[in-house]
Structures are given as C-alpha cells and as structure tokens.
Amino acid sequence: MMTFSELLQKRRAIRDFEEKEVPLKIVEEILQEATLAPSASNNQPCRFVVVQCRKTIKALSDDSKANLLQDNADKKIKLNPDYVTFLQNENFNVFYNASCVIYIVGAKSVGSLDVDGALAASYIMFSAAARGLGTCWVALGANIRDPKLRAELGIPDSCRIVAPIILGYPKAISAPSERHAPDILRVITEAR
Amino acid sequence: MMTFSELLQKRRAIRDFEEKEVPLKIVEEILQEATLAPSASNNQPCRFVVVQCRKTIKALSDDSKANLLQDNADKKIKLNPDYVTFLQNENFNVFYNASCVIYIVGAKSVGSLDVDGALAASYIMFSAAARGLGTCWVALGANIRDPKLRAELGIPDSCRIVAPIILGYPKAISAPSERHAPDILRVITEAR
Secondary structure, eight states: OHHHHHHHOOOOOOBBBBSOOOOHHHHHHHHHHHTTSOOOOGGOEEEEEEEEOHHHHHHHHHHHHHHHHHHTTTTTSSOHHHHHHHHTTTTTTTTTSSEEEEEEEEEETOOOOOHHHHHHHHHHHHHHHHHOOEEEEGGGGGOOOOOOHHHTTTTTTTEEEEEEEEEEEEOOOOOOOOOOOOOOOEEEETTT | OOOOOHHHHHOOOOOOOOSOOOOOOHHHHHHHTTTTSOOGGGOOOEEEEEEEEEEHHHHHHHHHHHHHHHHHHHHOOOOHHHHHHHHHOTTTOTTTTTTTEEEEEEEETTTTTTHHHHHHHHHHHHHHHHTTTTEOGGGGOOOOOOOHHHHHTTOOEEEEEEEEEEEEOBEEEEEEEEOOOEEEEEETTOOO
C-alpha cells in the first residue's frame, strides 16, 4: 500500500526489465482498471492488443524502425539525428528487452482518440506501477504498416495505433528525470 | 491513505461542488505533482493558467459557448443536438458551479501537445482525487477567442488550450458511470 505521492515516484519510464514474464492475468487486471479512464462523452473508444511473443515484438520493432527511417528519408517526418543513428542500428529494439507490449488502438474516425488513448495509457502506467511493474510509452514502436503484422495484431483498417506501452518487472526504478517547476502563466483571483 | 484501486474509484467526473474554495497552495501542490507526468522526449511542454475568479469563469463559459454555437452554425464542427440546447441556455455554465478552472495550454508547434496535455491532465485529476478533491475535463470550455479574455489568461498567440479542468470539493462522489469490459482485440503469446 502506498500513497499517490509514492506511486508518482514509482511511475517512471522503465526500459530495462527482468527476464520474468508478466502473467496474462495481471495484464488483464491492468486493462480492466484502464476501462475506468475518462473519455470524451464517455465514448470509451480504446481497444487493446497484447503481444507477449518476443519474435513478434522483434518483428514489430523492425517494421516500425524501417517505416520511420523511410518517412524521414521521404521528408514526411523530421527525426532527431540521434534517433536516426539508433534506428539504423539493427541490434536496437525499440521495445528494449520487454517481454510484453500493449498496443492501445482505436477507430480513426474518433476525433478525440489521441486524448482518450493518452488517458487510458496513464491508467495503464499507474495501474502497472501500483503492482510493482514498469512501463514506457514507446512512440517509436507505433509505425506498423506490414499487412501481415497488422493482420497478426488483429487491427482493422478502420483503426490506428495511439500508443505502444512496454510492460515488465523493472530491474531498477531510477529517480525521476529532471523536471522544471510548473510553468504557471497566470493566477486569476477574485480580488484581482 | 488509499490504494491505487481505491483512488481509481474516487477519480470520478465531478460537476457539483461545495461552495468552499480550494486554497491556491493546494492547486500549486497539484501542479507540482503534474510536472512528473511523462511527455514525448521529456519535452515538458505544458503550461498552466489558474482561474479562481467566478466572474472570469462565467465570462470564459459565455465566450466558449458562443464560439461553439457559431462554429456549429458555420458547419466547422458538428455538435450533438443535446449540446446545442444546453449551450443555448444562457443560465448554463459549462464549468458548472466550480470555483476553480485550470487551463492546460502549450505551444501550437508541439506535435505531441494533445497527448502530453492529456497525460498532465490525468496527473492533475489523480493528484486532486488523492486530496479529496473532484475534477472534470470540460472540453466545452476550451474555445476561448475573445482577445481580452485571452490576454487576461496570459495565453500567448503561439499557444493553444488543450484542456480546461474544473476543480473543487465534491458534494458527492458517485459510482463510476458504466464501462464495458476491456476490448482486447488479440493476445499474441509465445506458444501461438
């Protein structure tokens, strides 16, 4: 049992995990809690894909890396040069050594999907942290286009990936990366 | 002290508050905790405006309502007809009777702003719930265009509003609105 302030300290971006796999039952508990996330007009548009196969995770990483590099070469996106170096390294897995990836997906037609997906992601990250698990939102792992892989994930053409979240038992929980003080533009009080 | 599961039950959309105002010190504590929210590349793009003046809150509600109705009439957006009826009622305040509104804003140039803002919003909502406070993300209160009001809020032209969050002491915490079971499209395991 921990306070929310303690939980906040435990919810870190984790990129190095124990070999031990997360039982599917625990993943399901986490997704059950994530259904409590708010969504625009309580529309609940988020759907989930759970990948616990290391071979598939590697294939997903490879496809996303190739697509990002292609988009960068085609000037559709502008990657940070440091990222390009990482993505060109064939030994670099965007999901690190995680044994579980949860994809949050939803219908392209939902205007608030990014926001609804991010709220569900925060629930997943906190729910995992409350269980001693680590997570990281790996945006670099979202660019899946290979039709075979998309079919394997069961993602219909009408849907897009909002967030890939890696999940596992953390080797260590580091201190939070540096944060600046809250940037409060203005406080408007009655007396003003 | 409560477990995260208990906190999840307390984080409800609250739209009816006690008259008692939230001390600014507590709002600042909540915004301090919100700085721990993850953001793309730890870019920390969120900025905040705290409005604790009921007259200003009413003016913000009126401006947002008028702009939404105008956009709907101009067919720039398509409002649910139920919302149109609400928005046409001059006694309806989109912020209900909240004595505090927190605007999460950020630079328009940040591609991940909606997602970063939603993650900060979830931190604010949980941090408030952990203190016995209630919140609600009021998307209908985001359409502020009156130059005088924008100047009063101190929002530069380079920034846009991601989320208005109302904050206060809840009159009651209702049970969660109905949620469907997590929609798991597929589970891919090693053995598959």
